[in-house]
Amino acid sequence: MKKINLLCMLLIIMAIPVNPVFAITLGVQEDMPFYVYTDNNSKKNHFVPSGWMGDYGAVKINQACRNNPYAGDTCIEINYTGEPTRGSGWVGVFWQNPENNWGSKDGGFNLSKAKKVSIMARGAKGGEMLEFKMGGITGKYPDSDTVGIGPLALTSEWKEYTIDLTDAELFYISGGLVFAASRMDNPDGFVVYLDEIKYE
């Protein structure tokens, strides 16, 4: 009997993920919906597009675009030229909290109440190919999970895309959203629009 108990204890201890390097502060579960972006400079926005990856010199992001937003006054315009400015052949941008946080700052939100991320998106022409992902920040303060969708082709009309978070661990997320796109899928680049990006 004693032996069995000891084995149970050992299994329980081994099942608890312990990493002394991690120093996260577990916050209260945020209420839904929880916005990545709704309108330019809105107090509801919780993340900043500051995590530039790949050929980032080939991409511009305007969070104050007034060209046919899905809701409110503004949407996000992403202009990607497709140029291999660093030879990567792809580009990606993280919306982070706080700004420029690659896991060195304690910026994770507890989004455990979320069931999905919903993103409104459209392309200037239609057929623009990109991927969306949430989470994935590593480092001293790592995100608790990452889930992605795509590559998917946008249409020229607003359409909702969702990342299913049913099975995701969401207790610590500082990388609210990432978009990524490749030169192979988009040799001439693209102009795409995003709006109403939220956990819900």
Ligand SMILES: [Ca+2]
């Ligand atoms: Ca908006």
